[in-house]
Amino acid sequence: MINSxxxxxxxxxxxxxxxxxxxRGISMVIPRNQITAIIGPSGCGKSSLLRCFNRMNxxxxxxxxxxxxxxxxRNIYAADIDPTEIRYRIGMVFxxxxxxxxxxxxxxxxxxxxxxxxxxxxxxxxxxxxxAALWDEVKDRLRRSAMELSGGQQQRLxxxxxxxxxxxxxxxxxxxxxxDPLATLKIEDLMRSLAEDYTIVIVTHNMQQAxxxxxxxxxxxxxxxxxxxxxxxxxxxQLFTNPKDKRTEDYITGxxx
Amino acid sequence: xxKDLAFQRRLKIRQLQGSSFSALFLxxxxxxxxxxxxxxxxxxxxxxxxxxxxxxxxxxxxxxxxAGLLSAFFGTLWVMxxxxxxxxxxxxxxxxxxxxxxxxxxxRRLIQTNINNLAGVPSIVYxxxxxxxxxxALALGRSVLAGALTLTLMSLPVIIIAxxxxxxxxxxxxxxxxxxxxxxxxxxxxxxxxxTALPGVLSGTILAxxxxxxxxxxxxAISALVYLTFIPSSPLDRFTVLPIQIFxxxxxxxxxxxxxxxxGIIVLLVVLLSxxxxxxxxxxxxxxxxxx
Numbered sequence: 001m002i003n004s005x006x007x008x009x010x011x012x013x014x015x016x017x018x019x020x021x022x023x024r025g026i027s028m029v030i031p032r033n034q035i036t037a038i039i040g041p042s043g044c045g046k047s048s049l050l051r052c053f054n055r056m057n058x059x060x061x062x063x064x065x066x067x068x069x070x071x072x073x074r075n076i077y078a079a080d081i082d083p084t085e086i087r088y089r090i091g092m093v094f095x096x097x098x099x100x101x102x103x104x105x106x107x108x109x110x111x112x113x114x115x116x117x118x119x120x121x122x123x124x125x126x127x128x129x130x131x132a133a134l135w136d137e138v139k140d141r142l143r144r145s146a147m148e149l150s151g152g153q154q155q156r157l158x159x160x161x162x163x164x165x166x167x168x169x170x171x172x173x174x175x176x177x178x179x180d181p182l183a184t185l186k187i188e189d190l191m192r193s194l195a196e197d198y199t200i201v202i203v204t205h206n207m208q209q210a211x212x213x214x215x216x217x218x219x220x221x222x223x224x225x226x227x228x229x230x231x232x233x234x235x236x237x238q239l240f241t242n243p244k245d246k247r248t249e250d251y252i253t254g255x256x257x
Numbered sequence: 258x259x260k261d262l263a264f265q266r267r268l269k270i271r272q273l274q275g276s277s278f279s280a281l282f283l284x285x286x287x288x289x290x291x292x293x294x295x296x297x298x299x300x301x302x303x304x305x306x307x308x309x310x311x312x313x314x315x316x317x318x319x320x321x322x323x324a325g326l327l328s329a330f331f332g333t334l335w336v337m338x339x340x341x342x343x344x345x346x347x348x349x350x351x352x353x354x355x356x357x358x359x360x361x362x363x364x365r366r367l368i369q370t371n372i373n374n375l376a377g378v379p380s381i382v383y384x385x386x387x388x389x390x391x392x393x394a395l396a397l398g399r400s401v402l403a404g405a406l407t408l409t410l411m412s413l414p415v416i417i418i419a420x421x422x423x424x425x426x427x428x429x430x431x432x433x434x435x436x437x438x439x440x441x442x443x444x445x446x447x448x449x450x451x452x453t454a455l456p457g458v459l460s461g462t463i464l465a466x467x468x469x470x471x472x473x474x475x476x477x478a479i480s481a482l483v484y485l486t487f488i489p490s491s492p493l494d495r496f497t498v499l500p501i502q503i504f505x506x507x508x509x510x511x512x513x514x515x516x517x518x519x520x521g522i523i524v525l526l527v528v529l530l531s532x533x534x535x536x537x538x539x540x541x542x543x544x545x546x547x548x549x
Contacts, residue, residue, distance in 0.1 A: 010347065054437060056436065056437060058438060059375075059433065061361055084437070084439050084440070084441055087436065087437055087438065087439040088438075088439035091437070092437035092439070094430065094433065094434065094437075096430060098428075098431060098433070098434045099432035099434075100431055100434065100435070100449065101431075101452075101453065110435070110448070111438035111439060114435070114438060114439060114440045114441070114448070115438075115439050115446045144508055158434070161434075161438065162437075162438070165438065165439065
């Protein structure tokens with residue numbers, strides 16, 4: 001077992017979209033400064049679980065959460081917590097690169113600006129772009145539209161955009177699914193280097209990717225019409241080489257899913 | 258072999274079908290263009306000779322040679338500016354509320370249905386509403402203000418619907434991206450939704466404006482007066498507008514006034530076209546700015 005401090009912890013977390021239950025009794029501890037992968041078949045609730053960590057499900061009408069998600073000792077679903085603060089501390093990168101139709105600079109400066117951090121913007125932006133391994137490619141075109149960048153560059157820009165707020169956690173929802181293998185490799189390298197300073201939770205449908213980059217792995221599954229069951233959670237090496245659960249073994253050896 | 262023969266025969270028919278339908282649709286398109294050309298040629302032939310500086314700078318008169326549309330022109334300008342001032346903020350505010358804030362419940366659907374229905378209400382009905390509400394109940398009199406408020410009510414449904422469509426076309430991915438960076442709802446609206454939706458909102462508003470200033474019916478209900486020899490100097494002054502002046506000239510028996518009506522139509526068309534041009538320029542400039 002890897003011993004380290006918890007960054008996020010869920011306690012019997014359940015999620016409904018209207019009458020549909022998307023997550024069932026999820027309890028897990030996500031360690032700090034490590035990469036935790038959430039894997040599982042399509043529709044099992046991977047992305048839904050990820051969106052619970054920064055309250056993005058709040059934006060979906062009819063969604064309801066019970067249980068707790070502890071972050072820094074506080075339940076982020078407590079009544080006195082503004083989701084804005086959670087999203088300020090926990091960044092997110094989406095499945096499809098979604099840079100705003102603004103300049104490269106304005107994209108990275110967006111987070112600091114909306115949160116009122118207007119001092120040293122130039123420096124914040126440059127540093128975020130450095131950390132996202134994008135600086136050298138865009139330093140001469142900071143004022144040009146972000147839409148001119150390639151898909152892989154756009155995704156690294158979205159990572160830089162999240163980094164500009166210096167979050168404690170970065171959530172990544174299948175960040176490479178729209179990218180070619182080369183761009184994917186770049187993002188994976190980047191994730192490894194970011195894990196030194198950040199806690200990363202990544203949703204992926206790509207087994208190899210989970211095995212390559214993650215320290216911890218959670219296998220979410222779907223049985224008949226029951227979605228969102230956490231079948232197994234543990235160190236990636238153990239989950240992939242010596243799964244305790246028969247269903248995990250079937251899935252990672254490709255017998256279903 | 259037999260199969261190929263059947264194919265070849267069918268192919269001829271299909272090609273014929275293709276070209277005849279394309280001709281049919283072209284003809285349908287030409288009907289509209291043809292009608293417009295005839296209208297323009299007819300109006301220009303009748304009116305261009307009477308369109309001069311004197312016509313623009315004179316008040317209405319009993320003698321066609323001395324009559325002009327100064328009061329109607331400025332009346333239209335007044336009403337247009339006031340209507341735009343009232344209807345743009347209210348319209349865009351309503352659209353933002355319905356699309357970004359309102360929970361999806363019965364009340365919202367009721368409001369939405371009503372807005373859609375209001376867009377189809379005949380303009381004379383708005384005129385009667387304006388007469389009883391603004392002119393009489395609120396005692397604004399037959400004033401520019403009463404006219405502008407009436408046209409505002411009439412334009413609002415169209416503006417709201419156009420603005421809603423523009424807001425709805427803003428990508429969810431951008432909205433979520435902004436929320437995920439800790440934006441408040443207002444910041445998402447201000448920094449993501451509005452810049453992207455504004456070109457659509459603007460063209461919807463200007464389209465509604467052009468319809469409003471071409472309307473005679475609601476203004477007739479409010480300001481029956483058509484013989485005005487002064488320019489309104491405050492929103493509470495009496496007024497007339499171009500369509501009413503034109504309507505008045507058309508209904509006169511003397512031929513000279515018909516030419517004046519045609520000249521008036523040319524002026525109205527020029528005003529309408531310049532408004533559309535402004536809409537296009539605004540839209541292009543804004544689009545360029547957001548794409549940069």
